[in-house]
Amino acid sequence: MSGRGEIDRLVTLLGRLPGLGPRSARRAALALLRQPQARMLPLADALAQAAHAVRTCSQCGNLDTSDPCAICVDPSRDEGLVCVVENVGDLWALERAGVHRGVYQVLGGTLSALSGTGPDDLNVQPLLDRIAAGGVREVILALGATVEGATTMHWLHERLARFDVRISRVGQGVPVGGALDVLDDGTLAAAIMARRPA
Amino acid sequence: MSGRGEIDRLVTLLGRLPGLGPRSARRAALALLRQPQARMLPLADALAQAAHAVRTCSQCGNLDTSDPCAICVDPSRDEGLVCVVENVGDLWALERAGVHRGVYQVLGGTLSALSGTGPDDLNVQPLLDRIAAGGVREVILALGATVEGATTMHWLHERLARFDVRISRVGQGVPVGGALDVLDDGTLAAAIMARRPA
Known part of the structure; x- marks a missing residue:
């Protein structure tokens, strides 16, 4: 389809995000295109700002707008x-x-x-x-x-x-809220080995 | 967490896309933050361009960069x-x-x-x-x-x-590639009613 390069490019880039395939990328693009002022421009702005502001903390490797990061200081x-x-x-x-x-x-x-x-x-x-x-x-x-x-x-x-x-x-064992019968053997073995007095 | 307003805002806006929940929005934000030049800025740019260029075709209602749209003309x-x-x-x-x-x-x-x-x-x-x-x-x-x-x-x-x-x-019936035993009763009824000579 000619004349819609902008839409195709947007769908392609959205489809490269983890968790979004071609189908959901099209849905996301459509949802954004329906509200250019309310949704697209704020997202464009947030991306550009984050790309410029966020850096890697030289001390711990965290991502933050300051270096050292807020946790380190x-x-x-x-x-x-x-x-x-x-x-x-x-x-x-x-x-x-x-x-x-x-x-x-x-x-x-x-x-x-x-x-x-x-x-x-x-x-x-x-x-x-x-x-x-x-x-x-x-x-x-x-x-x-x-x-x-x-x-x-x-x-x-x-x-x-x-x-x-x-x-x-960190300890290993049954996740909180986890049922035993759906856990793999390795986790069950770790849970038994890490047993504590009840 | 203070000092990371840009990241939180990005995660929030990404999480509003259909198909992305809070968890996948965080994953997407991280993937983008790892490559600000290669991935974030192009996406920001694509969003801004599409928001400005794409309009609704006054003739058919399609979304395109021209009005009337490429299909109508x-x-x-x-x-x-x-x-x-x-x-x-x-x-x-x-x-x-x-x-x-x-x-x-x-x-x-x-x-x-x-x-x-x-x-x-x-x-x-x-x-x-x-x-x-x-x-x-x-x-x-x-x-x-x-x-x-x-x-x-x-x-x-x-x-x-x-x-x-x-x-x-449009015709109704069994989707191409579809197995009959997973279809709902309504679709099966429609498929039988829409039967043709084989």
Whole structure:
């Protein structure tokens, strides 16, 4: 169809977002096109502003409009307790849950032969520097319970062993609200091994 | 979380797109934030351009960068054959299939007491004008097989009856590639009633 280059381009770009296929990209484009002033221009504006304002925190790897990020400069956070996560999405999830009162280190990935991610690709030097400078009591390894996550935790454990710092990892088991009969064997085994007195 | 207003605003606006919930909006925002130059700014630009360039065709109701739209001015299309659809998404679907060589009339909705859409809310006057001016041989009612679609087709049929124009509606039956045992009773009944010699 000629004469609708703008629409096609919009549908193509929307369709590249994770979670949107060609079909939902067309639906999204139509919903936006019906309200250009109320919906399209604000979204265009938000994207442009975020693209210009948001940067990576040089200290922990978080995304924020300031560097160091709001978490790193927050005096109420415990700098002695560093939580290591794979990516910013994991950091956001922990912040939404409000369960970690320390600071973070975002690796930006996990060790993976498949995707070609090696030790040099992980953002771990700032953490080593912070530990070497003293003041870090504990490092929580909050990586996914995957082969890559386990490999990365093992590798981190070795690199941190020479420092006088406690190393812990997040607990594994039955998710809150989860029914046992739909869980995989690995999770059930982990839950049994991690059993506590009731 | 303070200091990340731009990110929150982006996630909120993305989450209002149909097909994206809060969770997928966060994933989409993160994917964009990782590539501000390569992904965010082009999308911002595409949205702004489309918002400014795209308008509603005063003749058929299609969305395009020109008015009348590319379909209405295309000399190769049969102006005597008008296909009535509910919305622009339906028009796009028919164009992708490439099954209609005539022009369109986009109603912008269907008659619905529930959503308060009455006859005055439907974009039908241009069609009546076109028919009155002569040159329209056939009107195809391509509305959804829903209560609202059927009501609207019935109402349109009454309004068009006084003109010397053929009125048809799209066939109903088993979708191509569809298995019979997963279809609802209504579709099966329609398929049996619409049977043809094999």
